[in-house]
Amino acid sequence: MPVHPWRGVITVCLGVMMAFVNVSSTIGALGVIQQDLHPSASTLVWVTSAYSLVVATLVMFAGTLADLVGRRAVFLGGAVVFTAGSLLAYAADSTGLLITAQAVMGVGGAAVLPASLSIVSHSFSDPHQRTRAIGAWAGCSGLGLAVGPLGAGLLLGSFTWHAVYLIDVVIGAVTVILTPFMVPETKHPTRRLDxxxxxxxxxxxxxxxxxxxxxxxxxxxxxxxxxxxxxxxxxxxxxxxxxxxxxDPMLDLRLFRNASYTAVMGVAAASMFGFVGTSLLAVLYMERVQQLSALATGVRLLAMFATYIVVSALAGRLVQKVGFTLMLTAGLVILGGGALALLAIGPFTGYSALWPGLLVAGIGSALLTAPSTAAAVNSVPRLQAGMASATVNMFRQIGSVLGPSVLGTLVTTRFPRYLEDQLITSGVPAPDASEITAGAVHGDTAAALPAGLAHTVTEAAARAFTDAVHLGLLIGGITLLVIAIPTAIFVRHRNTSTPSATAVELAVS
Incomplete structure (x- = not known):
């Protein structure tokens, strides 16, 4: 009995959600992880980046493998590996083992993401239906990003950070059980290993x-x-x-002769650069400056993630009316504007200064994810959809590496300089300021200091960290606005087939 295509879409979307739950739940638990394991700032970056590194590295190979041996088989294998990596993270008792677990999850994520998108793409022959399905696929990534910090916050209230990874174990187990029954197997009939x-x-x-x-x-x-x-x-x-x-190359370079296709790949990278990077900076600000719990942080992030989910559901239909050029350009401008709007936050401001920027960034991100993915997949023949989905996922993962790595590193490297300057300006002797700064970098608090000095250090740290976050937001926002320029110039309103493709056209006007 044939399986209804939407059942398969829903099943693979669980796998996508699992992959993104890991990203946001780990970010939400970073503060607790640092307090427990005491990694250096540079090592802490790898707790989140190891996953993205492995995904970005292997996603093209996984897309090719899915075409060769079967998209369902690779997706199912990826879900199994991801679940095993989540169990390893749950059992981790050191930073090194946690980073290793993230790398294992990265292997699973590299298989899940392109295979799931390829399954979605091959489930529908009609471009409009395919775009809506890709919108659902993208919306589940936002749902995963929203569930991660909320689930982490709830669990961290009663358990250690290890429990955060049980969320993915549960989602992964359900995905593994459902996939053989809900997802049909498909392959590329003529693909060869490169x-x-x-x-x-x-x-x-x-x-x-x-x-x-x-x-x-x-x-x-x-x-x-x-x-x-x-x-x-x-x-x-x-x-x-x-x-x-x-x-029969793993990556058909002739696709990139199309300036529009190439520009779309840049948009895919920029969208995740802005979305994940801005999310990370918001989390760091709320936890380090406003001293909010992981749950309170997750609830406040709903202004961004819930908006992303709602708008993603509408993006597929909206792009059919306005076209890719306007949609993608507007998405970059709005996402960049959201990042710049977050410059309104200060060391002692409330949520009223934070939520408008998060909401605007969520809208901008939602206008980018599904349309950019659809633009890539729909502009190639169906037999090359696996290659296109793997490529767009690779660029998205590169963006998700760049966002937290570049912007997060800016914050972690600038904060000590800013803090020491703030302490000296507040009258703390330079040797003491240097010692206090070194302790703050490794997660020490001001609680052990004399009351007067502790108050000075707390205020200086809040100002310094906010200044560092402002720098990251400024660079991120400007980068997105700059990328909007070539997007407006090169992305075509209507996607046509590439030089290597047969006549395939997305009827969007």
Missing amino acids: LAGVLLGTVVIASATYAIIEGGSSGYTSGRIVTVYGVFAVSLVLFLTVEARHH
Whole structure:
């Protein structure tokens, strides 16, 4: 008996939600994790970045594998691995083991994301139906982002941070049980393995992502990072050469001859850069400056995440009326405007200064995710949908690495400088200011200090951290506004087939 396509869509959306629950729940639990495990600031970045690094590195290979062995099989395998990684994170008793668990979940996420999108894309032949289904797929990512901090907050009120990862264990188990019954198996009938492309592509993405993440803490001009740049450059040249000559490449470079398709990939990266980066800065501000609990932080983030879910449900229909050019350009401008609106927050302001920026950022993000994904998938033949979905997911994951890594690293590296300056300005002797700053970087509080000094340190820390968050928001907002310019110029109102495609057109006007 054939399975109704929407049942399969709902099932794979559970897997997508699981992948994004991990991102936001881990961000929500960072403060508690740091207090328990006491990692350095640079190590703490890897607790969230290890997952994105592995996903970005393997997502193209996973998309190819899904075409070869079966999209359902790869999705199901990814869900199993992700669930196992979540159990490992639950059992972790050190920062190293937690980072390892995040990497294991990254392997699962790399399989789940492109396979799920490819399943959704192949479930509908009508472009309008496909766009709506992709909108549902994108909405579930927002639902996962919303569930993560709320679930984490509820669990952290009664349990240790380990319990946060049980959310994904439950979702993963349900996904694994339902998938064989609800999701039909499909393959690419003529796809062949591009082993050289897989290996070189993995090195390219891994080296670039590692340099982005680690360069933020060790310096982008350090010897080790420069060496990684060299590995990236050499592997990129080899990868492009191999893919250009291969008869069935992992990544068809001819797709990028289309300026609109290329610009859409930039939009996909920018959307996650802004969304995840802004979310992280908001969480850090609420937990470190406003001293809110994880649950209170999660509730306040609903202004962003709930808005994202609602608008995502409407984005598929809206893009049919206004077209890709206006939709994607407006989304970038609105998301960038939301980030800049958050500059209204101060060290001692309330939620009234925070929610407008979160709401606007949620609207902007929702206008980008599903339409950019649909623009990529619908602009290629159905047989290349797996490649397109893997590629757009790769760019999204690169954006999700860039957002928290670049903006988060700006905050963590600028905060000590700002704090020391604030303490000295407040009359604290330079040697004492330096010692207090070093303790604050490792999560120490002012509780053990004399009352008068503790008050000074608390106020200085709030001002310094807010200033650091402002810098991250300013750079993030300006970046998004700048990317909106080539988007308006190169993204076409109507997506047509690429030079390598047969006549496939998304009838959007």
